Amino acid sequence: MKRLFSLAAVGLAAAVILVGCAPAARPAPGPATAPATKQIKWPPTMTMNTPGTAGPGYTVGAALAATVSNHLPTKFITTPFTESLAWIKMMKTSPKEVDFGIHQTAELPPAYRGILHFSDVGPVPIKQVAVGSIVNFGIVTTDPSVKTVADLKGKTWFGFTTGYAIESMSNALMKIYALEGKTNRLQGRTPGLDAEGVIQGKAVAIFSALGPWVQDIAQSKKVYFVPITPEDVKDMAREVPGVLPHFLKAGQLGATQDVPTVGLPIVLAARADLDEELVYTVIKTMYASYDEYKGVHPFLRDFTPENGVKAFGAPAHPGAIKYFKEKGLWTQAVEEAHQPHLKAYTEARK
Numbered sequence: 155m156k157r158l159f160s161l162a163a164v165g166l167a168a169a170v171i172l173v174g175c176a177p178a179a180r181p182a183p184g185p186a187t188a189p190a191t192k193q194i195k196w197p198p199t200m201t202m203n204t205p206g207t208a209g210p211g212y213t214v215g216a217a218l219a220a221t222v223s224n225h226l227p228t229k230f231i232t233t234p235f236t237e238s239l240a241w242i243k244m245m246k247t248s249p250k251e252v253d254f255g256i257h258q259t260a261e262l263p264p265a266y267r268g269i270l271h272f273s274d275v276g277p278v279p280i281k282q283v284a285v286g287s288i289v290n291f292g293i294v295t296t297d298p299s300v301k302t303v304a305d306l307k308g309k310t311w312f313g314f315t316t317g318y319a320i321e322s323m324s325n326a327l328m329k330i331y332a333l334e335g336k337t338n339r340l341q342g343r344t345p346g347l348d349a350e351g352v353i354q355g356k357a358v359a360i361f362s363a364l365g366p367w368v369q370d371i372a373q374s375k376k377v378y379f380v381p382i383t384p385e386d387v388k389d390m391a392r393e394v395p396g397v398l399p400h401f402l403k404a405g406q407l408g409a410t411q412d413v414p415t416v417g418l419p420i421v422l423a424a425r426a427d428l429d430e431e432l433v434y435t436v437i438k439t440m441y442a443s444y445d446e447y448k449g450v451h452p453f454l455r456d457f458t459p460e461n462g463v464k465a466f467g468a469p470a471h472p473g474a475i476k477y478f479k480e481k482g483l484w485t486q487a488v489e490e491a492h493q494p495h496l497k498a499y500t501e502a503r504k
Contacts, residue, residue: 194432196228203233203241203255208344210453214286214420215256217450218457221443222436230254239271239318245425246278252425254283254436259419259467260319260396263495266468267502271318277502279426281471283437284462285419287453290402291323292415293380294368295359296352300380303327306337311359312348313339319396323416324361326393330386346370364415368407379413387416396467419465420453426471433473437462441477463488469496 204215212234219230235241242265244252264270268277293303293311300306314324328334340357342348348360349367353374360367371377384399391397400417402409424433440447440457447454459481462474470478470492478484 194429194435196226196432199229199231200253201233201251201255202230203235203238203252205234205238205256206236207234210451211256211258211420213451214453214457217447217454218256218422218440219254221447222439224446225439225443226435237316239265242278242280243272243275245280246275249279249425249427253428254422254424257421257423257467258289258319258396259285259421259465260322260394262421262423262467263395263498266495266499277499280423280468281426281474281499282466282468283422283424283433283471283474284440284457285421285465286457286461288398288400288417288419288456288465289453290364290400290415291320291362291418292364292382292402292413293359293361294364294371295378295380296371296375297358298376298378300359300378303380303382303386304331304333305380306331306333306339306359308337309359310338310340310357311361312342312351312357313361315342315344315348315362319394319418320362322394323390323397323418326390327361327382327386329393330389363418364402364407366407372408377408379409381414382416383414387414390416398465419467421467422457423468424471424473428471428473430472430476433471434476435473437474437477459483466491466495469499 202215202219205211212232216232219232223230233241238257238261241252241255242257242261262280262282265272265278265280268275272278295311297309300309314321324339328339333339342360342362345360345362345365345367348357348362349370351357352360352371359380368377379402387397387399396418398417400415402413402415404411441459444458447457459478460483463478463483475484478488
């Protein structure tokens with residue numbers, strides 16, 4: 155029985171490459187039956203590592219783990235960590251403890267290249283299985299004078315919480331707008347607690363994943379969305395591979411018009427040395443059981459085959475490539491987006 159632990163992205167100029175921008179149609183759910191499992195040696199248990207239990211990443215991972223466990227001869231154990239970098243490193247240092255996991259794409263390029271926060275362990279054997287939702291990160295303020303990121307000069311704001319991806323994105327914004335020493339950026343705790351701080355007047359803005367906390371502030375104060383333009387995000391991608399331009403749509407969280415944001419895809423990843431047929435069977439079973447998990451959380455509605463190759467944060471696992479080719483989704487554009495990661499992954503191991 156694998157031990158359980160408690161959970162919580164430089165090099166490529168654009169480590170995540172969006173493949174097509176039109177919304178993907180949801181697939182017609184197939185029968186929730188497991189594909190043939192011949193030639194696969196299934197372990198009694200496997201792990202699905204996730205962020206901490208307070209965030210949506212845990213809910214996503216737990217739902218996918220439960221779904222595939224219902225149809226395969228192995229039980230997936232959801233293993234939350236308070237800090238995802240720790241268990242990503244375990245793919246190198248303790249591989250038998252780590253099988254699959256839910257990540258943000260920004261964590262993957264430095265991991266598979268063995269740089270930055272992963273320089274102590276070297277290149278990590280992690281590969282991408284599928285992309286799901288793209289999470290909007292943005293700035294919300296109660297100060298009408300803050301119309302651009304540059305307007306945060308002289309202001310007090312919550313700039314980041316614990317986590318490699320969000321801190322790296324916040325640092326990149328500070329660099330792009332030359333805010334260092336010119337603004338009072340606070341380290342927050344959680345979006346909900348930081349929202350309380352804004353309501354109490356301790357800060358005028360928050361940079362975070364956009365969610366219900368925005369509406370919490372709006373119950374007592376007028377809120378304004380600060381645009382993070384596609385040009386900003388392209389500059390940010392030089393510092394934080396894994397981000398891409400995205401939008402909060404009008405009507406979401408009270409937005410009166412589309413708001414440019416930083417998009418960060420959620421990725422299902424796997425240990426690189428997992429058997430190709432095993433990974434192929436897991437992803438095929440997962441998508442065939444779409445109806446079982448799509449209603450658990452809004453993010454899970456986007457875990458469809460069509461979205462699975464919309465972006466890359468790491469080279470794809472051979473088992474995933476086999477599945478997407480079988481479905482006719484591994485197009486020339488997908489291959490071209492995939493190649494830079496495959497090349498970088500190989501070069502990091504020379």
